[in-house]
Structures are given as structure tokens and as C-alpha cells.
Amino acid sequence: MRTSIDPLRVARKFNTMSTADLQAAPVKASPFFEEKVLWVKHWTDRLFSFAITRPESFRFRSGEFVMIGLPGVDGAKPILRAYSVASPSWAEELEFFSIKVEDGPLTSKLQLIQEGDTVLLGKKPTGTLVLDALKGGKRLFLFGTGTGLAPWLAVARDPDAYSRFEQVYVCHGVREIAELAYRDFFTAGIHDDPLVGDEAKAQLHYYPTVTREPFERQGRFTDLIASGQLFRDLGLDGEKFNPDEDRIMLCGSMDFIKDMGALVETHGMVEGSNAEPGDYVLERAFVG
Numbered sequence: 693m694r695t696s697i698d699p700l701r702v703a704r705k706f707n708t709m710s711t712a713d714l715q716a717a718p719v720k721a722s723p724f725f726e727e728k729v730l731w732v733k734h735w736t737d738r739l740f741s742f743a744i745t746r747p748e749s750f751r752f753r754s755g756e757f758v759m760i761g762l763p764g765v766d767g768a769k770p771i772l773r774a775y776s777v778a779s780p781s782w783a784e785e786l787e788f789f790s791i792k793v794e795d796g797p798l799t800s801k802l803q804l805i806q807e808g809d810t811v812l813l814g815k816k817p818t819g820t821l822v823l824d825a826l827k828g829g830k831r832l833f834l835f836g837t838g839t840g841l842a843p844w845l846a847v848a849r850d851p852d853a854y855s856r857f858e859q860v861y862v863c864h865g866v867r868e869i870a871e872l873a874y875r876d877f878f879t880a881g882i883h884d885d886p887l888v889g890d891e892a893k894a895q896l897h898y899y900p901t902v903t904r905e906p907f908e909r910q911g912r913f914t915d916l917i918a919s920g921q922l923f924r925d926l927g928l929d930g931e932k933f934n935p936d937e938d939r940i941m942l943c944g945s946m947d948f949i950k951d952m953g954a955l956v957e958t959h960g961m962v963e964g965s966n967a968e969p970g971d972y973v974l975e976r977a978f979v980g
């Protein structure tokens with residue numbers, strides 16, 4: 693159980709404030725939880741993952757993002773950035789997948805965290821990379837570049853993905869093979885998941901591509917889609933997305949989501965939101 697210090701209670705107990713002070717001092721609820729780092733895994737010199745404890749009152753939907761940060765040193769303001777939660781909504785711990793930027797205000801420091809350190813967690817998770825923002829369909833395509841894979845770790849572990857869709861395709865695009873983080877998880881580990889293992893075996897497909905070194909599949913998703921290669925590789929009928937049956941989620945750099953959004957719109961796909969579910973949704977992955 694975590695303990696927190698209530699300045700008013702301390703003041704009353706030790707009588708360090710006058711009655712007037714006590715009345716004038718409103719206790720401001722912190723906008724952040726202070727959570728403990730449970731583990732850290734470094735994939736490459738550009739990528740790492742970590743997990744923190746989950747406060748009991750923290751509720752979110754699989755695929756949402758939340759502010760993550762480090763406490764400010766010597767009275768400085770904390771630095772925070774948006775991160776997709778890589779854990780599904782029911783998980784006991786909260787996992788995140790991050791880049792490391794040498795001079796990034798947060799990630800230059802965050803990459804140094806170790807088990808037991810304190811990380812700030814925002815209290816208001818939100819976002820559009822959620823199944824609720826999509827209309828029903830048969831095939832769900834989850835396209836992520838770099839750390840844009842993070843929300844798919846949540847969505848692909850959520851039983852709703854398999855009850856709402858017949859097939860789920862996790863498509864990860866990276867520059868180098870070493871950046872195919874979670875490759876083992878999507879090709880094997882998820883099959884042992886107690887909640888979705890059987891569904892994943894039957895319905896989940898993993899489609900990695902690498903752009904800057906030789907690999908079994910190469911090229912950007914935009915090119916693989918435009919050439920029809922992606923549909924042939926996956927053994928799908930036709931060489932376009934079908935707005936009646938296909939649903940798409942996009943997460944990656946600004947350029948990636950812009951180009952992919954424009955491309956899938958040429959296939960007749962309409963962007964959705966929490967208020968109005970559609971054929972595809974997008975969100976920019978965290979940078980810096």
C-alpha cells in the first residue's frame with residue numbers, strides 16, 4: 693500500500709500552521725500518480741520498454757494513451773510526454789514502449805530509470821486507438837511504425853479484438869531488424885496468453901517489414917499497400933481495403949499517419965472517432 697503525505701494533516705498534528713493558515717491552504721490534488729518501476733528492458737540503443745505499478749483507481753481502455761513523466765529535480769516542474777499504454781485494460785501492471793532521444797527532454801532521462809524508481813502517471817488516459825472508435829467489420833489491420841507498435845500490444849491482448857473481428861493483423865514497420873521489438877511475443881508468446889492465447893493462434897497474424905537492411909520483407913507500408921504486395925503476402929482477395937469489411941488503426945510518426953491516412957481514404961475508408969465510429973483511426977506516436 694502506498695502512503696501519501698497530506699500537508700494539512702501534518703500541519704494539524706504538529707501544529708505548524710495557524711488556524712487562518714489552515715483555512716487558507718487548499719489541498720490541491722496532484723494530477724499525477726507516483727508509481728514504481730517494476731522492470732526495464734532495452735531493445736536497442738534507440739528503443740526500450742518498461743512497466744510500472746498500476747494504481748487501483750486507474751481505468752483505461754485498451755489502446756489509449758496517458759501522460760508519463762519524471763518528478764522535477766530541485767523544485768523544477770516535471771517533464772511529461774504522451775505514451776500509449778502497451779498493456780490491455782485489465783492488466784495489473786502498466787507497460788510502455790519508448791524511444792531514446794539523446795537530447796530529448798524526457799527520454800534522455802527516462803531511458804536511465806531502474807526498478808524501484810518513481811515515474812509520474814497522468815490521471816486521464818484518452819485516445820482514439822480504441823475498438824469503440826471503429827465500426828464493426830471482419831478484418832482489423834493494426835499498422836504501427838517504430839514505437840507506434842505500443843497500442844497494438846494492448847489491442848491484440850484484448851478479447852474484444854477477437855470477438856469483434858474474424859482476423860487481426862499486427863503490422864510493424866521499422867528501419868532495422870533489431871527494432872522489431874516484441875517479434876517473439878507476436879509470433880509465439882501471445883499464443884500462451886491465458887485470456888486470448890487460443891484466439892490469437894487462430895485469428896492473429898504478424899506482418900513485420902524492415903526498410904533499411906535486408907529482411908524477409910522490405911519496404912514501407914505505403915508502398916506495400918499501393919503495389920498490392922501486402923494483400924498478396926497476407927493471402928487476401930483483392931488489392932485494396934474494403935470499407936464494408938476492413939477496419940484500420942494507424943500509429944507512428946506524423947508523416948506516416950498522414951500518408952497512410954491519405955492512402956486508405958483513396959480506398960474509400962472514412963476516419964472515425966470516439967463520438968462517431970468509422971473505418972479507420974489514427975494517432976501520432978510519441979516523439980522526443
Ligand code: A2P
Pocket residue numbers: 837838865866867902903904912913914944945947948949951952
Ligand atoms: P524509411 O526507413 O524508408 O524512412 P521512423 O523510425 O523514422 O519513425 O521510421 C519507422 C519506419 O517507418 C521506417 O521503416 C520508415 O521507413 C517508415 N516510414 C517513415 N515515414 C513513413 C511514411 N511517411 N510512410 C510510410 N512509412 C514511413
